Amino acid sequence: MPPDFISNLYVFILAGFxxxxxxxxxxxxxxxxxxxLTNALDAIVVVAAIIIAGRHETPLTTALGAIxxxxxxxxxVGGFLITDRxxxxxxxxxxx
Amino acid sequence: xxxxxxxQYLDFAYIVAVVLFVxxxxxxxSPLTARWGVLAGEVGAALAVIVTLFNPEVAHYKWVLIxxxxxxxxxxxxxxxxxxxxxxxxxxxxxFGALSAAMIGIAEFYVGTAPVTRFEMGEISxxxxxxxxxFTGSLIAAGKLQEILPQRPIVYRGQNIVSxxxxxxxxxxxxxxxxxxxxxxxxxxxxxxxxxxxxxLVTPIGxxxxxxxxxxxxxxxxxSAALLGFVLNSKVLxxxxxxxxxxxxxxxxxxxxxxxxxxxxVMFGAFGQVQTSAAATKEERVVRxxxxxxxxxxxxxxxxxxxxxxxxxxxxxxxxxxxELYDLxxxxxxxxxxxIHPVAGRMPGxxxxxxxxxxxxxxxLIEMDDINxxxxxxxxxxxxxxxxxxxxxxxxxxxxxxxxxxxxxxxKARTVMVIKRSMSPGFAGIDNPLYYxxxxxxxxxxxxxxxxxxxxELSGASAAHG
Numbered sequence: 347m348p349p350d351f352i353s354n355l356y357v358f359i360l361a362g363f364x365x366x367x368x369x370x371x372x373x374x375x376x377x378x379x380x381x382x383l384t385n386a387l388d389a390i391v392v393v394a395a396i397i398i399a400g401r402h403e404t405p406l407t408t409a410l411g412a413i414x415x416x417x418x419x420x421x422x423v424g425g426f427l428i429t430d431r432x433x434x435x436x437x438x439x440x441x442x
Numbered sequence: 443x444x445x446x447x448x449x450q451y452l453d454f455a456y457i458v459a460v461v462l463f464v465x466x467x468x469x470x471x472s473p474l475t476a477r478w479g480v481l482a483g484e485v486g487a488a489l490a491v492i493v494t495l496f497n498p499e500v501a502h503y504k505w506v507l508i509x510x511x512x513x514x515x516x517x518x519x520x521x522x523x524x525x526x527x528x529x530x531x532x533x534x535x536x537x538f539g540a541l542s543a544a545m546i547g548i549a550e551f552y553v554g555t556a557p558v559t560r561f562e563m564g565e566i567s568x569x570x571x572x573x574x575x576x577f578t579g580s581l582i583a584a585g586k587l588q589e590i591l592p593q594r595p596i597v598y599r600g601q602n603i604v605s606x607x608x609x610x611x612x613x614x615x616x617x618x619x620x621x622x623x624x625x626x627x628x629x630x631x632x633x634x635x636x637x638x639x640x641x642x643l644v645t646p647i648g649x650x651x652x653x654x655x656x657x658x659x660x661x662x663x664x665x666s667a668a669l670l671g672f673v674l675n676s677k678v679l680x681x682x683x684x685x686x687x688x689x690x691x692x693x694x695x696x697x698x699x700x701x702x703x704x705x706x707x708v709m710f711g712a713f714g715q716v717q718t719s720a721a722a723t724k725e726e727r728v729v730r731x732x733x734x735x736x737x738x739x740x741x742x743x744x745x746x747x748x749x750x751x752x753x754x755x756x757x758x759x760x761x762x763x764x765x766e767l768y769d770l771x772x773x774x775x776x777x778x779x780x781x782i783h784p785v786a787g788r789m790p791g792x793x794x795x796x797x798x799x800x801x802x803x804x805x806x807l808i809e810m811d812d813i814n815x816x817x818x819x820x821x822x823x824x825x826x827x828x829x830x831x832x833x834x835x836x837x838x839x840x841x842x843x844x845x846x847x848x849x850x851x852x853x854k855a856r857t858v859m860v861i862k863r864s865m866s867p868g869f870a871g872i873d874n875p876l877y878y879x880x881x882x883x884x885x886x887x888x889x890x891x892x893x894x895x896x897x898x899e900l901s902g903a904s905a906a907h908g
Binding site for chain 2: 347348350351354355357358361362364365366368369370371372373374375376377378379380381382383384385386387388389390391392393394395396397398399400401402403404406407408410411412413414415416417418419420421422423424425426427428429430431432433434435436437438439
């Protein structure tokens, strides 16, 4: 078992608890934007994809990395965009 | 700057990004601060992407910048879709997220710089299996939501056995790779089997169960990203994946509870099958129907109205007409609120977004548990395109397939009006005894046209009297 595994597991478990805490506090009113926002945050895998594509080791890994960069970056851009568009629509009576 | 020092700067930037991600979700707890959440997330993501471009391992920018431009080119239109298309857009983005996690895992396998240990082989295999099945599963879900694929569940005999054997096959191949990582040829086969399993997992699931499916796929996409973090030893991926995974998990649990389904029931794909309604008792029951004029006059004299929207409202694109109705009634001094069932629509929170798009203030959108106690004091409950979530059989009829499911108690209102195309049972094929109650009126017709007729009737009446 690689030594990093244990430290990653710590991080995973603690982040899971943090996730449960903050996400349970999100009003059901905003569950759709919540899903698109977490989707955009999850698109952070783009950083791993950039490294795989940018290393340019073999044509296969570069192609896989490039696809991953495009797919995850589209999630990042589109996810933040649509979340903001949705949240702008939520108005209370006072702010109308 | 030495490479080590640079690496430390990069790690520090990732920590800042992670903090911003957690804050981003925290801001979402209230609609007042929610847009700050988007900003925090954007800053964190931009920071992480920019510092990664300075990573010395990134040597060939051509292979990075072109895909980034393509990604932005695809992402912007996907961020600008109409609100009614949000469920399929979300499913598609789960597919993209899972695709990239799977692609990176596969690439990592073929990089093969370091000798792959059994443990690493297990990590990569699990990551790629979950990523692949989430990719195809999400594509199928998106296809169903876009109505490219039939929304009805596609079922055949022995389906669960076939599907689970295929999953077992993928896991078996992963196990074989762990036992002997040298059998690299098994890896692509494992990927193909996992892709096939994703298709089989979602195909049997019907449109009405999509809120649960989308949440579950969201969770899987997060888990695959977190696993990728383990494979690459990247804490930022572990955290982002854990946040996304726990979010999807919480939403799945909420959806399950709102449909009175156990989590295992959902996990094993036994859901969404066509409910063969228990041979309906064919005695003649009286259904009372009403015209738009009748409906308008009843609404016009009400003090309190609760509107119950469902997927049918979204299909008919009636939300803007509903807003006109809301405005007219509010102007007359009628207290109008909206009752939102957690699984109304095709994804969690779907109805809230549609009504917010139509400019209905969010403080008028009330959750099921908060509004159910108010129905007995409500003059009119107006059901638009919702069916099963208002079915009182869920409370009373133990033989009903939806018995035990929490519902909106519209039947307790003084008058219930249901806009519906015909008496045909809803998606799940379950008869709704609500429609035969003495206090219920059926308003037969298309939701948008019917609401429009009511609006015209009401505004005409107020002009005449006012």
